[in-house]
Amino acid sequence: MVDSSFYKKKGPFTLKQISEKIECNLIGDENKIISDLASMDEANDQQICFLTSKYKNFYKISKAGAFIISEDIQLIKDKNSLISKNPHFDMAIVASLFYPESEYPKFYFFESDILKHNKSSKICPNVLIHKSAKIGMNCEIGNNSVIGPGVVIGDNCLIGDNVSIYFSIIGDNAKIYQGVRLGSEGFGFIMKGNSFKKIPQLGRVVIGNHVEVGSNTTIDRGSIGDTIVGNYTMIDNIVHLGHNVKIGERCIIAAMTGISGSTSIGNNVIIGGQVGISGHLSIGNNVKIAAKTGVMKNIDDNSVIAGYPSEKISDWHRNTVILKKMRKK
Amino acid sequence: MVDSSFYKKKGPFTLKQISEKIECNLIGDENKIISDLASMDEANDQQICFLTSKYKNFYKISKAGAFIISEDIQLIKDKNSLISKNPHFDMAIVASLFYPESEYPKFYFFESDILKHNKSSKICPNVLIHKSAKIGMNCEIGNNSVIGPGVVIGDNCLIGDNVSIYFSIIGDNAKIYQGVRLGSEGFGFIMKGNSFKKIPQLGRVVIGNHVEVGSNTTIDRGSIGDTIVGNYTMIDNIVHLGHNVKIGERCIIAAMTGISGSTSIGNNVIIGGQVGISGHLSIGNNVKIAAKTGVMKNIDDNSVIAGYPSEKISDWHRNTVILKKMRKK
Amino acid sequence: MVDSSFYKKKGPFTLKQISEKIECNLIGDENKIISDLASMDEANDQQICFLTSKYKNFYKISKAGAFIISEDIQLIKDKNSLISKNPHFDMAIVASLFYPESEYPKFYFFESDILKHNKSSKICPNVLIHKSAKIGMNCEIGNNSVIGPGVVIGDNCLIGDNVSIYFSIIGDNAKIYQGVRLGSEGFGFIMKGNSFKKIPQLGRVVIGNHVEVGSNTTIDRGSIGDTIVGNYTMIDNIVHLGHNVKIGERCIIAAMTGISGSTSIGNNVIIGGQVGISGHLSIGNNVKIAAKTGVMKNIDDNSVIAGYPSEKISDWHRNTVILKKMRKK
Numbered sequence: 011m012v013d014s015s016f017y018k019k020k021g022p023f024t025l026k027q028i029s030e031k032i033e034c035n036l037i038g039d040e041n042k043i044i045s046d047l048a049s050m051d052e053a054n055d056q057q058i059c060f061l062t063s064k065y066k067n068f069y070k071i072s073k074a075g076a077f078i079i080s081e082d083i084q085l086i087k088d089k090n091s092l093i094s095k096n097p098h099f100d101m102a103i104v105a106s107l108f109y110p111e112s113e114y115p116k117f118y119f120f121e122s123d124i125l126k127h128n129k130s131s132k133i134c135p136n137v138l139i140h141k142s143a144k145i146g147m148n149c150e151i152g153n154n155s156v157i158g159p160g161v162v163i164g165d166n167c168l169i170g171d172n173v174s175i176y177f178s179i180i181g182d183n184a185k186i187y188q189g190v191r192l193g194s195e196g197f198g199f200i201m202k203g204n205s206f207k208k209i210p211q212l213g214r215v216v217i218g219n220h221v222e223v224g225s226n227t228t229i230d231r232g233s234i235g236d237t238i239v240g241n242y243t244m245i246d247n248i249v250h251l252g253h254n255v256k257i258g259e260r261c262i263i264a265a266m267t268g269i270s271g272s273t274s275i276g277n278n279v280i281i282g283g284q285v286g287i288s289g290h291l292s293i294g295n296n297v298k299i300a301a302k303t304g305v306m307k308n309i310d311d312n313s314v315i316a317g318y319p320s321e322k323i324s325d326w327h328r329n330t331v332i333l334k335k336m337r338k339k
Numbered sequence: 340m341v342d343s344s345f346y347k348k349k350g351p352f353t354l355k356q357i358s359e360k361i362e363c364n365l366i367g368d369e370n371k372i373i374s375d376l377a378s379m380d381e382a383n384d385q386q387i388c389f390l391t392s393k394y395k396n397f398y399k400i401s402k403a404g405a406f407i408i409s410e411d412i413q414l415i416k417d418k419n420s421l422i423s424k425n426p427h428f429d430m431a432i433v434a435s436l437f438y439p440e441s442e443y444p445k446f447y448f449f450e451s452d453i454l455k456h457n458k459s460s461k462i463c464p465n466v467l468i469h470k471s472a473k474i475g476m477n478c479e480i481g482n483n484s485v486i487g488p489g490v491v492i493g494d495n496c497l498i499g500d501n502v503s504i505y506f507s508i509i510g511d512n513a514k515i516y517q518g519v520r521l522g523s524e525g526f527g528f529i530m531k532g533n534s535f536k537k538i539p540q541l542g543r544v545v546i547g548n549h550v551e552v553g554s555n556t557t558i559d560r561g562s563i564g565d566t567i568v569g570n571y572t573m574i575d576n577i578v579h580l581g582h583n584v585k586i587g588e589r590c591i592i593a594a595m596t597g598i599s600g601s602t603s604i605g606n607n608v609i610i611g612g613q614v615g616i617s618g619h620l621s622i623g624n625n626v627k628i629a630a631k632t633g634v635m636k637n638i639d640d641n642s643v644i645a646g647y648p649s650e651k652i653s654d655w656h657r658n659t660v661i662l663k664k665m666r667k668k
Numbered sequence: 669m670v671d672s673s674f675y676k677k678k679g680p681f682t683l684k685q686i687s688e689k690i691e692c693n694l695i696g697d698e699n700k701i702i703s704d705l706a707s708m709d710e711a712n713d714q715q716i717c718f719l720t721s722k723y724k725n726f727y728k729i730s731k732a733g734a735f736i737i738s739e740d741i742q743l744i745k746d747k748n749s750l751i752s753k754n755p756h757f758d759m760a761i762v763a764s765l766f767y768p769e770s771e772y773p774k775f776y777f778f779e780s781d782i783l784k785h786n787k788s789s790k791i792c793p794n795v796l797i798h799k800s801a802k803i804g805m806n807c808e809i810g811n812n813s814v815i816g817p818g819v820v821i822g823d824n825c826l827i828g829d830n831v832s833i834y835f836s837i838i839g840d841n842a843k844i845y846q847g848v849r850l851g852s853e854g855f856g857f858i859m860k861g862n863s864f865k866k867i868p869q870l871g872r873v874v875i876g877n878h879v880e881v882g883s884n885t886t887i888d889r890g891s892i893g894d895t896i897v898g899n900y901t902m903i904d905n906i907v908h909l910g911h912n913v914k915i916g917e918r919c920i921i922a923a924m925t926g927i928s929g930s931t932s933i934g935n936n937v938i939i940g941g942q943v944g945i946s947g948h949l950s951i952g953n954n955v956k957i958a959a960k961t962g963v964m965k966n967i968d969d970n971s972v973i974a975g976y977p978s979e980k981i982s983d984w985h986r987n988t989v990i991l992k993k994m995r996k997k
Contacts, residue, residue, distance in 0.1 A: 136465050136483065136794050138811045138829075153467045154483045154501070154794065154812045156829045171467075171485045171503050172518075172812070174829050174846040174883075188503040188520045189555070189830075191846045191883040197904040197922065204918065205878065205900050220534065225503075225520040225557045226577075226847070228883045228905040228923075242534050246526040247557040248579050248597075248884075250906050250923045250941075260533065264526065265557075265579045266597045266615070268906075268924045268941050270959075283579075283597050284615040284633075286924070286942040286960050301599075302615050302633040302647055304942075304960040318647065318960055318976065319988060329991045330648060333658045465794050465812065482796045483812045483830070500796075500814045500832050501847075517832040517849045518884070549863065554832075554849040554886045555906075571863050575855040576886040577908050577926075589862065593855065594886075594908045595926045595944070612908075612926050613944040613962075630928075631944050631962040631976055647976065659977060662987045 012046065012212045012234070015142070015160035016177045017109045021045055025076055028058065029092050031107055032100040034078065038090030044076055047105055049234055060094075060101035078104070098209075099200045105210040134171070146182065158193070164219070177231040181219035181241070189226040192217070196230040196253030196271065209233055211253060218242070224249065224265065233271075240277065252289065264301065276311065300326075341375065341541045341563070344471070344489035345506045346438050350374055354405050357387065358421050360436055361429040363407065367419030373405055376434055378563055389423075389430035407433070427538075428529040434539040463500070475511065487522070493548070506560040510548035510570070518555040521546070525559040525582030525600065538562055540582060547571070553578065553594065562600075569606065581618065593630065605640065629655075670704065670870045670892070673800065673818035674835045675767045679703055683734050686716065687750050689765055690758040692736065696748030702734055705763055707892055718752075718759035736762070756867075757858040763868040792829070804840065816851070822877070835889040839877035839899070847884040850875070854888040854911030854929065867891055869911060876900070882907065882923065891929075898935065910947065922959065934969065958984075 012019070026040040045056040053059040053074035060078040061069055069077065069086055076090040078097045085091060094100045131145050134153040139145065143161040152171030157163070161175050164182035169175070173186055176193035186192065198209040213232020218240045223229070224247035231237055232254040239245070240259035250268040251257070257269075258277035267281050270289035275281075279293060282301030287293065294311035304318035317326035341348070355369040374385040382388040382403035389407040390398055398406065398415055405419040407426045414420060423429045460474050463482040468474065472490040481500030486492070490504050493511035498504070502515055505522035515521065527538040542561020547569045552558070553576035560566055561583040568574070569588035579597040580586070586598075587606035596610050599618035604610075608622060611630030616622065623640035633647035646655035670677070684698040703714040711717040711732035718736040719727055727735065727744055734748040736755045743749060752758045789803050792811040797803065801819040810829030815821070819833050822840035827833070831844055834851035844850065856867040871890020876898045881887070882905035889895055890912040897903070898917035907921055910929035915921070919937045927933070928947035937951060940959030945951065952969035962976035975984035 134467065136467070136812065138792065138794070152503075153485045154465065154830065156811045172483065172501050172830050172847075174810075185524075187524055189501075189518060189557075189847060189884070191905070194883040194905060195843075195845055195880075197882065197902070199902060201918075206902060206918070208880075222524075222537075224526060225523040226518070226555055226884055226906075228847075230905070244526070244528060244535060246579075247520070247523060247559070248555075248577060248906060250904075252923065260530075260535070264599070265581065266595070266924070270922070270941060283599060284613070284942070288959060301617060301635075306959075325992075325995060328995050332991065332994050333661065334654075336661050337654060337657050463796065465796070481832075482814045483794065501812065501830050514853075516853055518830075518847060518886075551853075551866075553855060554852040555847070555884055573855070573857060573864060575908075576849070576852060576888070577884075577906060589859075589864070593928070594910065595924070612928060613942070630946060630964075662990065663983075665990050666983060666986050 012109065013160070013214055016214060017212050019046065019108055020110060021108050022056075023107065025090055025092070028076075028104060028107065032078070032092065032094065032103050034092035034094045034100060036090075036092055037085060037087075038076070042076060042090050047101070047108055047234075048074070050074065058104060060097040062097055096200070096202065099202050099207055102200055102207050102209045105212065109210050109212055152188065161193075170225070177213070178215040178217065180217040181221065183220045184217055185222045186217075187223060187225045187227075187247075190223050191228040192223070193231040194228050196233050198233050198253060198271070213237065213254065215239075218259070221245070227251075229255075230271075246283070258295070298323075341438065342489070342543055345543060346541050348375065348437055349439060350437050351385075352436065354419055354421070357405075357433055357436065361407070361421065361423065361432050363421035363423045363429060365419075365421055366414060366416075367405070371405060371419050376430070376437055376563075377403070379403065387433060389426040391426055425529070425531065428531050428536055431529055431536050431538045434541065438539050438541055481517065490522075499554070506542070507544040507546065509546040510550065512549045513546055514551045515546075516552060516554045516556075516576075519552050520557040521552070522560040523557050525562050527562050527582060527600070542566065542583065544568075547588070550574070556580075558584075559600075575612070587624070627652075670767065671818070671872055674872060675870050676769060677704065677766055678768060679766050680714075681765065683716075683748055683750070686734075686762055686765065690736070690750065690752065690761050692750035692752045692758060694748075694750055695743060695745075696734070700734060700748050705759070705766055705892075706732070708732065716762060718755040720755055754858070754860065757860050757865055760858055760865050760867045763870065767868050767870055810846065819851075828883070835871070836873040836875065838875040839879065841878045842875055843880045844875075845881060845883045845885075845905075848881050849886040850881070851889040852886050854891050856891050856911060856929070871895065871912065873897075876917070879903070885909075887913075888929075904941070916953070956981075 022045040025042040029036040048057040050059040050068040050072045055075045058076040059074045063082045066083045078092045130147045131149040133151045136154045139157040140159040142159045143157045146165035149167045151169040155173040158176035163180045166183045168185045170188035174191045178193045193215045196211040199206040214236045216236045216238045220242045223245045227249040229251045230253040238256045243261040245263045246265040252271035254272040256274040261279045263281045264283040267285040269287045273291045275293045276295035279297045281299045284302045287305040293309045296312045298314045300316035303320045305320045314323045316323040351374040354371040358365040377386040379388040379397040379401045384404045387405040388403045392411045395412045407421045459476045460478040462480045465483045468486040469488040471488045472486045475494035478496045480498040484502040487505035492509045495512045497514045499517035503520045507522045522544045525540040528535040543565045545565045545567045549571045552574045556578040558580045559582040567585045572590040574592045575594040581600035583601040585603040590608045592610045593612040596614040598616045602620045604622045605624035608626045610628045613631045616634040622638045625641045627643040629645035632649045634649045643652045645652040680703040683700040687694040702716045706715040708717040708726040708730045713733045716734040717732045721740045724741045736750045738755045788805045789807040791809045794812045797815040798817040800817045801815045804823035807825045809827040813831040816834035821838045824841045826843045828846035832849045836851045851873045854869040857864040872894045874894045874896045878900045881903045885907040887909040888911040896914045901919040903921045904923040908926040912930040914932040916935035921939045922941040925943040927945045931949045933951045934953035937955045939957045942960045945963040951967045954970045956972045958974035961978045963978045972981045974981040
């Protein structure tokens with residue numbers, strides 16, 4: 011699940027060690043060795059996942075070696091379980107245990123000797139490229155840009171100046187313009203008492219081929235899993251994509267649009283400027299969304315929508331006509 | 340039309356060479372020499388322009404040496420014509436033929452020896468200034484900023500740190516704050532089949548005297564022709580101006596406002612925060628636009644507007660009152 | 669009032685010298701020595717403040733050594749007074765007189781020798797840190813960032829790459845991500861005749877402990893007084909906070925939200941994405957504001973609001989239902 015070229019893992023830990031860290035009641039084998047965390051549907055016998063009552067059906071099905079479960083889930087005796095008042099919070103603690111350095115690359119051992127290895131790419135003097143990053147052929151990287159550990163950039167890519175790229179895999183022929191921030195920190199945290207626990211952001215940004223990303227746009231990396239932009243998708247200036255957003259192929263996203271975490275967008279979708287789309291939604295293929303629309307629900311294929319909250323564009327225009335008539339009364 | 344200090348031209352080409360590039364049927368003199376492209380109203384006998392049926396009247400009037408015309412335009416025999424299924428797309432191909440390096444300045448031959456020539460300006464150590472750029476007297480340029488080829492900056496200008504300036508002409512006494520991107524790539528491309536052809540962006544950004552541009556704002560250069568900001572206009576943080584936008588004098592544009600391509604704004608216009616204005620519109624003089632307004636039509640001089648879609652501000656307030664009354668029923 | 673570690677003061681000046689600068693009629697002691705400016709409620713006998721008729725009650729109460737008053741305020745004989753056609757404008761002139769270099773730090777004497785003094789912090793090679801800035805223990809500062817004169821950063825802070833920090837005091841354990849601009853220029857100016865007089869921005873940004881600020885966010889410094897972000901507050905990417913905004917503790921501000929100058933927000937407030945809040949408002953504690961809301965009035969504690977203009981969220985949903993019913997008629 012977690013890409014080891016980006017995130018260095020600690021451990022393994024025994025279930026007892028984990029339980030002491032999160033102060034949960036442990037049912038099962040306290041000597042069970044856990045080597046990583048994963049989502050409930052992907053966890054194997056060496057991995058731990060968490061479950062809230064909403065997903066209690068996974069408790070029986072999942073192959074995970076251990077579970078952090080909420081108190082209101084009925085215990086299954088032969089599953090190694092940590093009973094938690096706040097499984098989401100405790101999972102964040104466990105994630106920090108396995109990946110204590112997830113929060114930020116360590117810059118100070120950066121190197122800029124990429125030119126020794128790759129004479130076909132042109133890299134400006136003040137660029138910092140981590141020694142573990144890979145740059146393809148015929149790339150150009152503008153002044154002051156930073157390419158973090160483990161980043162992979164394909165062939166024929168153009169990276170503007172003052173760009174920051176971390177935790178990202180970029181295809182061929184992509185153009186990332188000035189001031190773009192790829193792989194920035196997802197906005198995920200859990201409140202407990204009077205403060206927040208940051209959820210470790212352990213995913214990546216995966217950018218397809220022939221993608222363009224406009225100036226000063228930010229694309230957060232996934233928390234677990236990836237934020238994805240499909241081939242040929244065009245993104246304008248000052249756009250924000252939250253963690254784990256998935257954008258299909260050949261989409262057009264105009265300036266100042268924001269898409270919240272975990273929303274997925276189909277192929278050939280056209281999104282106007284200053285559109286906002288809530289998190290955890292599914293937008294179909296060939297959808298057209300008018301500028302400034304606020305989308306708060308799933309949208310079917312081929313829809314054309316507008317308004318805040320979003321409606322069929324014809325309904326939205328009729329609202330304007332209705333209000334105009336009423337003003338005349 | 341295209342400023343040769345920013346864009347190096349290839350060619351000339353014969354009409355035959357051009358027609359082979361775009362696979363159009365050629366009617367007329369295949370040996371005709373074409374040295375550049377231009378818009379239909381400005382093209383001369385050495386230049387090529389394109390025409391869709393919407394602008395068919397220009398076919399007779401225009402002095403262009405050759406035309407890329409859509410199939411539904413009736414042929415005029417004594418005009419050199421390339422008959423195209425998609426004139427806009429084919430013109431983009433021709434633009435790339437004449438200006439193959441339009442897409443990005445080549446950084447790697449940048450120089451920072453500006454201080455040798457201009458002792459009155461203060462330039463930070465990590466600034467890169469292209470040898471063909473001109474910096475006026477008494478300027479200050481902050482750390483890590485990039486001044487691209489051909490850029491002209493007037494006297495007494497303050498350029499913040501981490502600023503990117505390309506393809507731009509800036510007047511005197513301007514202030515360009517941190518993280519601003521001037522002359523970034525316009526968001527113009529044409530779909531054909533399963534991919535996009537980028538329209539070469541061959542224009543400039545022209546900034547007047549006494550203009551201020553707030554942090555992390557982006558101003559795209561024109562595609563053909565210029566993006567213009569008039570004297571004394573004040574632009575706040577995180578504003579986006581699309582390609583070929585024209586802003587008059589003494590305008591105030593508050594934070595997070597976006598103006599789409601080719602829209603023109605008069606003088607003394609006050610625009611609130613998070614306003615969105617569609618492309619190809621004309622906004623008059625002395626207009627006031629409330630925060631968060633979505634403007635989708637032309638606006639007369641002296642109007643005061645609000646809402647999404649925008650209306651007279653008094654009408655917008657009455658909508659709120661009407662809905663409130665209806666909720667009570 | 670004005671923090672001398674950020675702004676170097678000129679003067680003192682006699683009231684006569686001040687009056688000659690702003691061409692106001694002087695009533696009172698022309699030899700009175702004035703050493704600074706202040707707000708009407710904080711000014712002491714050595715300081716000058718300004719008063720428009722809206723605040724005329726302060727004229728009697730204030731301990732200021734001199735006043736710039738608007739013409740329609742009735743003169744109090746034993747108060748040193750400068751009678752002004754435009755007190756706000758004239759105060760801006762006086763502010764520039766006392767603080768002529770307020771507009772921008774002078775970069776060119778920056779130094780990056782911080783590592784000599786603080787071996788526990790890791791600072792990238794292209795970072796510029798002013799010699800008067802103070803960096804705490806165990807900090808990390810990414811490539812190309814700029815830390816301006818007088819800035820104070822606490823312990824255990826993480827500053828991303830390409831960050832600009834001026835006129836700011838930052839607590840412990842704060843995270844300031846890539847491309848953030850702290851202490852940028854407030855958007856304040858006064859029109860006079862055919863141009864604008866910039867209001868000198870003489871305040872600071874004060875960031876609490878455990879605060880996070882997302883990529884490409886901008887926070888302007890105060891004009892007089894500070895822009896404040898309280899402990900544990902989480903700010904997402906591409907957010908804009910205007911000058912003198914005050915944010916309480918444990919607030920969550922999602923991406924692309926903008927808050928205009930001088931608005932104050934309570935504790936535990938949750939603000940969705942793309943929200944806009946007008947200036948000079950007061951938002952209570954525990955308020956929840958839905959994404960894309962446009963707030964134009966004060967909001968009581970514990971309110972849940974949505975819409976443009978903002979309403980109780982239940983009212984906003986009912987508007988949608990009402991319009992749907994009317995479309996069916």
